[in-house]
Amino acid sequence: MFSDVRLVAAKDLRIEFRSRVTVSQVVPFAGLVLVLFGFALDANRPVLETATSGLFWVTVMFVATMAVQRSTAIETNDGARRALLLAGIEPAAVFLGKLIAVAVQLLVVEVVLVAGVVVLYDARIESWALLLSTCLVATIGIAAAGSVLGALVAGVRARETVLPILLLPVLAPVLIGATRAFDDALGSVAVDGWAWLGLLAGFGAINVVLGALAYGVLLEET
Amino acid sequence: MTHLGYLLAGWGLTIGSGVLYSAHLIRRGRTLAARVPTPRRRWMTADDQ
Amino acid sequence: MTKPMAGDSIEQSPVGRRVSTGSRATFWLGAVVALGVLTLILLGFFGAPEDDQQQDAVRMIFVHVPSAILTYIAFGATALGSVMWLWKRSVWWDLVAHSAAEIGVIFCGLTLATGSIWGRPTWNTYWDWGDVRLVTTLILFLIMVGYLSVRSMGDDDATATRAAIVGLIAAVNLPIVNRSVEWWFDRTLHQQSSLTDGNLEDLTLFTLVFGIVVWILFFAWAMIHRFRVGWLERELRTGDLDEAIAARRAEALIDSQPQNGASS
Numbered sequence: 001m002f003s004d005v006r007l008v009a010a011k012d013l014r015i016e017f018r019s020r021v022t023v024s025q026v027v028p029f030a031g032l033v034l035v036l037f038g039f040a041l042d043a044n045r046p047v048l049e050t051a052t053s054g055l056f057w058v059t060v061m062f063v064a065t066m067a068v069q070r071s072t073a074i075e076t077n078d079g080a081r082r083a084l085l086l087a088g089i090e091p092a093a094v095f096l097g098k099l100i101a102v103a104v105q106l107l108v109v110e111v112v113l114v115a116g117v118v119v120l121y122d123a124r125i126e127s128w129a130l131l132l133s134t135c136l137v138a139t140i141g142i143a144a145a146g147s148v149l150g151a152l153v154a155g156v157r158a159r160e161t162v163l164p165i166l167l168l169p170v171l172a173p174v175l176i177g178a179t180r181a182f183d184d185a186l187g188s189v190a191v192d193g194w195a196w197l198g199l200l201a202g203f204g205a206i207n208v209v210l211g212a213l214a215y216g217v218l219l220e221e222t
Numbered sequence: 223m224t225h226l227g228y229l230l231a232g233w234g235l236t237i238g239s240g241v242l243y244s245a246h247l248i249r250r251g252r253t254l255a256a257r258v259p260t261p262r263r264r265w266m267t268a269d270d271q
Numbered sequence: 272m273t274k275p276m277a278g279d280s281i282e283q284s285p286v287g288r289r290v291s292t293g294s295r296a297t298f299w300l301g302a303v304v305a306l307g308v309l310t311l312i313l314l315g316f317f318g319a320p321e322d323d324q325q326q327d328a329v330r331m332i333f334v335h336v337p338s339a340i341l342t343y344i345a346f347g348a349t350a351l352g353s354v355m356w357l358w359k360r361s362v363w364w365d366l367v368a369h370s371a372a373e374i375g376v377i378f379c380g381l382t383l384a385t386g387s388i389w390g391r392p393t394w395n396t397y398w399d400w401g402d403v404r405l406v407t408t409l410i411l412f413l414i415m416v417g418y419l420s421v422r423s424m425g426d427d428d429a430t431a432t433r434a435a436i437v438g439l440i441a442a443v444n445l446p447i448v449n450r451s452v453e454w455w456f457d458r459t460l461h462q463q464s465s466l467t468d469g470n471l472e473d474l475t476l477f478t479l480v481f482g483i484v485v486w487i488l489f490f491a492w493a494m495i496h497r498f499r500v501g502w503l504e505r506e507l508r509t510g511d512l513d514e515a516i517a518a519r520r521a522e523a524l525i526d527s528q529p530q531n532g533a534s535s
Contacts, residue, residue, distance in 0.1 A: 148440070152433050156424050165420055166437060169413035170444055173451035180455070199454070203447050210443055214436050217357065222429040223316070224326040225392040232388040233315075236334040236381050237308060240489065243377060244301075247496040251292030254503035258510065 004089045008097025013104060015074055022105050026063055030109050033059045034116045048121045053182035055121075056113055057175050060142070063109050064171075065164050067102050068146035076154045081219060091216035095147055099211070103143040110135045126187035133197055134185065138178040141204035145170050148211035151218045173203055292499035300492045307485035314478040331389035333478055337486035338382040342408070344490065345375030346415065346441075353438030356431055362505070365431045368438060370497035372418050374490065379412045406452045407445070414441045426508055 016022055037055045041047050048055075075081045084094050114131070117123040125131055149166050153159040177196045184193025223229070293301075315333040322329035352368025355361050386405060387397045399405060418437045424430060 145440075145444075148436075152421070152436055155429065156421070156433070158424070162417070162420055162424070166414070166417040169410050169417065170440060172410050173444070173447050176451045176455055196454070199447070199451055203444075206443060206447065210440065214439070217432060218436065221432045224321075225328040228328060228388050228392050229316075229330055232331050232385045233312070233334055235384055235388075236338065237312075239377060239381060240308075243374075244493065244496075247493065247500060248291060248293065251496055251500050251503070252290070254500060254507065255290040255292060258503050258506050 001090060001093055004093035005096045005100065008089065008094050009100040009104075010097075012071060012074060012098055012101030016070070016101065016105060021070065022067075022108060026066060026105070027109055027112050029066075030059050030063050030113055031116055033062065034113065034120055038120055045122065049123070049188060052117050052121045052123050052186060052188070053179040056117055056182060057138075057178045059113060060106065060110060060139075060178075061168060061171060061175060064102075064106060064142045064146055065167060067105050068143075068150040068167070069160060069163060071098050071102050071147065072150035072154050072159075081154065085219055091219050092212040094219070095151075095211050095215035096208075098150075099140070099143045099147045099208070102147060103139050106139045106143060107135065110139065123186055125185060127185045127193070130181060130185040130193045130197070134178055134181040134193070134200065137197060137200045137204055138174050138181075141174050141200060141207055142171060144204060144207035144211050145174075148207070148214055148218070151215055152222070154218075155222045174200060177203070292496050292503070297492060297495055300488065300495075304485060304489045304492055307481070307488060311478070311482050311485055314474075314481065319475045319478045320472055325393050328389060328392045329475075331385055332475075333482045335382060335385040335389055336479060337482040338378050338385060339404075339408070340483055341486045341490050342375055342379040342382050342411075344487070345371045345378055346411065348494075349375060349415075349418070349438050350442040353435035353442075356435045357439070360428075365435070366498050366501040366505070367494075368435065369422060369431075369501055370494055372415055372422070372434075372438070373497060374493050376412065376415050376419060379408060379415065383408060383412060401455075403449065403452045403455075406455075407449045410448050410452075411441070411445060414444075426504065 034055065037051070038048065041051065075084060085091070114125075114135075118125070146167055149163060149170070153163050153166070156162060177200045180189075180191050181193040181196040181200070183189035184191050184196075311333060315330050319330065319333070321327045348371035349368045352364045352366075352371065355364035356368060383405070386408075390399065391397050414437070418434055418441065421437055422430060422434045
């Protein structure tokens with residue numbers, strides 16, 4: 001099971017690395033969003049400081065949608081979804097492998113974004129532990145919800161537009177929780193970031209389990 | 223009555239939506255029923271319940 | 272109403288001359304609902320007293336609360352129907368899930384709209400981000416709009432499975448959504464549950480409960496019709512196929528029998 005997970009994750013990441021889309025397109029997109037927000041908010045330093053957490057995670061949401069689309073397209077475009085089943089890999093392993101691949105890509109983007117907000121928004125990081133933990137835990141939840149919904153829309157006509165409609169409301173708790181945790185980590189608001197981290201962990205756990213169970217049904221029947 | 227505008231808006235929206243949706247359902251039902259051949263016009267007692 | 276002419280294939284139904292998804296039962300149910308709505312209007316506007324602080328704006332409660340309760344009943348039915356479809360592949364339950372989702376989205380939208388309209392004169396704001404129930408209901412609304420969106424993309428079993436999983440995802444994630452919004456702000460403008468408070472005047476309480484009953488009856492009426500509409504759509508889709516298969520089988524039987532006067 002775990003070797004299968006590693007297999008699928010390595011395959012997705014290898015494809016991603018070779019195409020260099022993440023590095024050459026997604027990361028610049030994320031940076032661009034940060035810059036655009038700077039323009040939109042009139043380079044107003046106090047406002048940018050207050051808004052940093054929110055802007056960070058909204059950007060991650062958009063990048064996540066792109067990452068999930070690409071993750072699903074790897075199999076869908078070549079009609080290879082059946083091949084995954086026929087290869088004898090357990091659907092749950094496929095799910096976890098793809099989840100890990102999406103999560104790794106998101107973490108790469110988040111590293112760049114952290115550097116971005118430090119440089120562009122003058123963010124001062126009070127608690128690196130909380131910041132990094134939040135990134136990790138929230139990303140797993142995002143990747144889990146994203147991967148299962150990505151598989152869900154895989155066979156559907158207008159899948160590029162319907163995926164955000166499904167994914168973003170489901171990710172609302174992550175947006176709320178990760179933003180509050182970041183506020184604490186950046187020292188801008190007095191909230192208990194670690195409590196929010198617990199909620200994020202709960203979200204992640206629930207959606208990983210749900211995804212593992214639902215993935216088989218989706219692969220076989222849709 | 224105070225706030226009458228808000229009350230009319232809220233109640234009107236609710237009841238209006240109900241009436242419109244009901245009319246829509248009935249019309250849709252009639253159109254479909256006319257298209258389905260008679261032997262197949264059954265409901266609520268499916269074989270695979 | 273036109274008289275059926277010779278050659279018409281329109282059948283008599285218990286109600287009127289056109290065939291519909293209605294029946295004698297739904298006719299009377301609908302009549303009761305209509306009567307109930309009229310009574311509710313009278314009670315709500317002229318019977319129940321105004322509030323000390325909100326004055327007449329409190330009368331919004333008679334449309335807002337029943338809509339909210341129906342939203343949860345409807346989406347509960349969708350969640351249950353989704354599970355039953357995934358578990359037993361029950362077409363009946365799948366139709367229940369779809370019908371309840373459509374009705375539920377309408378009620379949910381009305382809950383949000385009436386709540387928003389109510390909020391303006393009462394708290395001087397159309398929207399309050401600090402209101403847990405309001406924000407959770409909004410997220411629920413968005414997810415279920417997504418459910419209907421997935422449903423509209425096809426009418427086969429695969430679509431039913433996809434929608435059922437969206438329904439499951441919604442049901443499973445909703446407590447977390449609620450908890451996260453609850454923690455988000457400690458205060459809420461939303462008035463505490465009036466029903467359990469016991470602070471309502473007698474006539475107000477009666478009118479409120481009356482309103483809930485009328486809404487539930489409407490839900491039953493709408494579900495019956497919407498279910499039958501869904502059933503008919505399914506019959507149209509699969510019926511042609513079944514007929515074609517039967518016709519092909521009959522053809523095959525004829526082909527396999529020796530023909531009269533056929534030359535070999």
